[in-house]
Amino acid sequence: MSNKQEKDFVKDITKMEDDFAQWYTDVIKKTDLVDYSPVKGFMVIKPYGYALWEGIQSFLDKRFKETGHQNVYFPLLIPESLLNKEKEHVEGFAPEVAWVTHGGSEELAERLCVRPTSETIICSMYSKWLTTYRELPYLYNQWCSVVRWEKATRPFLRTSEFLWQEGHTIHETAEEAQEETLRMLNIYIEMAEELLAIPMVAGRKSDREKFAGAEATYTIEALMHDGKALQSGTSHNLAQHFTKAFDITFQGRTGELEYPHHTSWGCSTRLIGGVIMVHGDNRGLVLPPRLAPIQVVIVPIAQKKEGVLEHVNALYDELKAAGIRVKLDDSTENSPGWKFNEYEMKGVPLRLEVGPRDIENGVMMAARRDTLEKVTLERADAAQTVKALLDTIHYDMLEKARISRDEKTYVVKSYEEFKTKMVETPGFAKAMWCGEEACEAEVKAETGVTIRCIPFEQENLGDTCPFCGKPAKHMVYMAKAY
RNA sequence: CGGGGUGUAGCGCAGUUUGGUAGCGCAUCUGGUUUGGGACCAGAGGGCCGCGGGUUCAAAUCCUGCCACCCCGACCA
Numbered sequence: 001m002s003n004k005q006e007k008d009f010v011k012d013i014t015k016m017e018d019d020f021a022q023w024y025t026d027v028i029k030k031t032d033l034v035d036y037s038p039v040k041g042f043m044v045i046k047p048y049g050y051a052l053w054e055g056i057q058s059f060l061d062k063r064f065k066e067t068g069h070q071n072v073y074f075p076l077l078i079p080e081s082l083l084n085k086e087k088e089h090v091e092g093f094a095p096e097v098a099w100v101t102h103g104g105s106e107e108l109a110e111r112l113c114v115r116p117t118s119e120t121i122i123c124s125m126y127s128k129w130l131t132t133y134r135e136l137p138y139l140y141n142q143w144c145s146v147v148r149w150e151k152a153t154r155p156f157l158r159t160s161e162f163l164w165q166e167g168h169t170i171h172e173t174a175e176e177a178q179e180e181t182l183r184m185l186n187i188y189i190e191m192a193e194e195l196l197a198i199p200m201v202a203g204r205k206s207d208r209e210k211f212a213g214a215e216a217t218y219t220i221e222a223l224m225h226d227g228k229a230l231q232s233g234t235s236h237n238l239a240q241h242f243t244k245a246f247d248i249t250f251q252g253r254t255g256e257l258e259y260p261h262h263t264s265w266g267c268s269t270r271l272i273g274g275v276i277m278v279h280g281d282n283r284g285l286v287l288p289p290r291l292a293p294i295q296v297v298i299v300p301i302a303q304k305k306e307g308v309l310e311h312v313n314a315l316y317d318e319l320k321a322a323g324i325r326v327k328l329d330d331s332t333e334n335s336p337g338w339k340f341n342e343y344e345m346k347g348v349p350l351r352l353e354v355g356p357r358d359i360e361n362g363v364m365m366a367a368r369r370d371t372l373e374k375v376t377l378e379r380a381d382a383a384q385t386v387k388a389l390l391d392t393i394h395y396d397m398l399e400k401a402r403i404s405r406d407e408k409t410y411v412v413k414s415y416e417e418f419k420t421k422m423v424e425t426p427g428f429a430k431a432m433w434c435g436e437e438a439c440e441a442e443v444k445a446e447t448g449v450t451i452r453c454i455p456f457e458q459e460n461l462g463d464t465c466p467f468c469g470k471p472a473k474h475m476v477y478m479a480k481a482y
Numbered sequence: 483c484g485g486g487g488u489g490u491a492g493c494g495c496a497g498u499u500u501g502g503u504a505g506c507g508c509a510u511c512u513g514g515u516u517u518g519g520g521a522c523c524a525g526a527g528g529g530c531c532g533c534g535g536g537u538u539c540a541a542a543u544c545c546u547g548c549c550a551c552c553c554c555g556a557c558c559a
Contacts (some may be wrong), residue, residue: 030495036551096558151483151557158559211559231559270559301518327535337519355518361524365518448555482559 013345017323020226025155027276027284031346034155041153041160045269048346052272053163053292057143058196058299059164060267063187069139069167074121076144077112082120086245089119092212096148098160114147119213119238122168123246126260130250133172136260137180141167157230157482164268170243170260177261181237184265185218188233196271197288197397198222198278199405200232201428201477203453208437211264215239221452221477223405224277227426229452229479231307232274233267267454273482278401279370285347286369288397289390295325296386297343299336301355311359315352315382322383324390344369349393350386352377370397409477414466418478422449428479432472434465443467443478451476 013030016023019057028034033049045053061071077100084090098114101107115121124137147161167184171177185202192198200220210217214236222230242248243259252258279286289295296319300312312328319326327348329339336353343351353365362379366386370393377385408427412418433439433451443448454474465472 019553025552038550040550090557148558150559152555154551154552162559164559234559266559268559299518303517305517332517335517335519335521337517337521340519342520353518355520 001164002006002305007478008325012372013282013284016225016280023280023282024273024277027280028155031285033272036060036220039160041150043155043159043161045163048293052287052291054271055291055293056191056195056267056271057165060187061143061193063190064141064167066140067183067187069141069169072140072142073144074115074118074125074142076115078115078118079115080111080119080287083113085120086242089213089242090365092383093117093148096150098147098149116142116146116148117264117266118142118144118146118166118348119168119242120246123248123262126168126170126243127246127248129246129344130170130260130273133250133252133258136250137169137171137176139167139169139180141165154273156276158270162268162270164266166264169263170248171263172250172258172260174181174239174261177239177263178237181218181235181263184263185220185233185235187222188235188267190266191267192220192222192232192271195288195290196275196278197290197394197401198232198274199398199402201453201455203455203477206440206451206476208440209451211236211238213238213241215241219453221479222274222278223428223479224274224482225280225404226277227408227479229359229428229477229481230270230274230277230453231481232271233265235265236263238262238264250363250416279397283341286347286397287347287349289349289394292347292349293325294327294343294346294356295390296327296350296352297339297353298326298328298354298394299339300328300330301336301353301358301456303332305356306310307359308354308356312354315354315379316363318383319386322387324383324386340367349390352386368393370400411461412466413462418449418466419447422447422478422480426480428452428477430459430461430475430477432460432464433474433476434468434470435473436468436470439465439468439470449478449480452479452481453477 013026014022019311031048032046034046035044037044057251093116097116100114132467143165145161150158150160153159169180171180189200191203192200200222202220205219211234211246216237218235219231220233222232224230239261241260243262249257250260275291278286279288298312298316300308303309309330316326316328340351347369349369351367358364363376364379365374365393366377367374410421410427410429412421412429412431421429440451454476458475461475463472464470
């Protein structure tokens, strides 16, 4: 493929090296994932975009249920008095809450907030329900949307309403709650790697970055093509902060009244933005095979020639019967060349081209979206071959993303080196840190870079904090973030 | 919320400086020929020029207020 041809085909998508933000917007618009709605910051998710969310949902929902969780639904509206019960929580969320003040034309006695997250309303109900340790744990999850009034919005990455799941559990002991917190974080890591083909850095948030009201927040962080980090899922150990504020008690094994230990965990449609920015290229989307709504597209060549349509229909049936999400595009309005470009833009992992010559030779042409390679496959055992190839594509994409991330991950030992790296070649900086909030705030104010997490896998890079010179406590991953 | 940019046909844009019949490409419709990397020919339809005021014989164009979206900051998932 020559540069000239490539330029012609993708002329509507800005090149990511020219303007990454514009590239992102172009890809989303051209591939019909979303549309802007009449209300600022609220987006319409169109079928191809929603199918990506459904892929994430079905993966996670299965894992949640395998680990004993049940789905529930709590109301959209939360009375102001409930939101106000946990001090740190309300301070954290108040600036971005939307309020309902009227029912019909009547002003409400107490205004209601549209949930920005559901800890408060769920805890108010847990308080009503819980009586004995024998009922514990409560392992509930809900799929819903939440509203946080954002000032600057971008499709998927930051919208005023977004779809997510939020798990809310309470446990008899602190140990169980901590176990749960990490169990769910691990499910997120598994989802990211096995479904989205995105490698994650996992760890704990600094106090400054943790969830409003949490004892500890754990996070998975991914690195985008442009060197900025995306928080992709969080799991909070809320200890007894909310259970005490909401007076959730149970009679324990010794007969004493006790407060349960609480967790919450969530991930959102933001993940779709991550998939786009980790795997996408200048031709558009590159979807990981296990997530792709269409895994294989069959493009017949010279389909009016005798036998071609029968042949591709048989191939389609065979792949479909094998559980592959396959589409046969036998429309006559567009040329094969148009179809090639269209499905590449939409990120379909594998394209099969079948024409009279292939049929004669018992083969088919296969084009991989991730590498743009074309190979000849035997027509016999098509389903098995295609399945194996899709799996290969998944692991190749994961590995490619890992290499790309590692190339943009730097050990920094001085503030000067840190600043240079973050400006010239943005990415993850691995550095020692004193553990003090003031030091972190100062680095953020000066450079815009924040501590993304204190990773579980610690390395000793030195004894002093390169930012303030005090003794170092942890190694941290730092980056500019979405 | 600060700085910058853009609103004209379904989409992408020109026209605005210097006011004078609303344009181009793609898409759409009709007919025909085509199909291994965005096919071709001929014809056709499609507009409150973001919204509201104002100036003028006359406004997409000048003045003014507002709104929306995009980008960069600050704030946040």
